[in-house]
Amino acid sequence: MSMRLLQHRAENGARSVIAATAEGAFFVTGVDSVRALASRAIADGTALAEAVEACGTGGAVDIAAELAAGRLVSPIDHDDPAHLIMTGTGLTHLGSAEGRDKMHRAAAAAETLTDSMRMFLDGVAGGKPAAGETGQQPEWFYKGDGSGLVAPGDALTSPAFAQDGGEEPELAGIYLIGPNGTPFRLGLCLANEFSDHVTERHNYLWLAHSKLR
Known part of the structure; x- marks a missing residue:
């Protein structure tokens, strides 16, 4: 059975976790964050669903109503935003690779494989390693720390330097x-x-620079 976990902040600032399944959505008792719930599961060597069952559930929740009221927050966060890192990978699907490859070709005007396409093809060849083997690493970029998280429905703020x-x-x-x-x-x-x-289009090496939030 699949389960969704959501984080909730009440009007008085009290935090809680919501567990939602096909049977409905309910507050999880005894924990105030998904991170706290996951830490319990890790310590006990159990799955998240088992950790929810061990904690127990309380009152039912109307998720749509709580979202509309602005009481749902990001699905994960940390008391110290510096301890949460947002990162990403580029060139992990064909559309991204083709777009970057065209941009790079226009700059290089060469018929050989560009760095972008070579990186993508390396991932195709070695991105799913067999057990015990080390796979090809993707192109990682740093997006920011937890201070850049934006809750569902909240406004996205564009910094003054963004084009x-x-x-x-x-x-x-x-x-x-x-x-x-x-x-x-x-x-x-x-x-x-x-x-x-x-x-990002100005220079394919500026992928990390282009990430605003």
């Missing part, structure tokens, strides 16, 4: 680093890749 502000729907993976340094994937969420595409 453009474009929205891109994305799937974001949420990971929590355990006490021994092991990354645990908590799940996926919808995200908005707010970017400055004018800056």
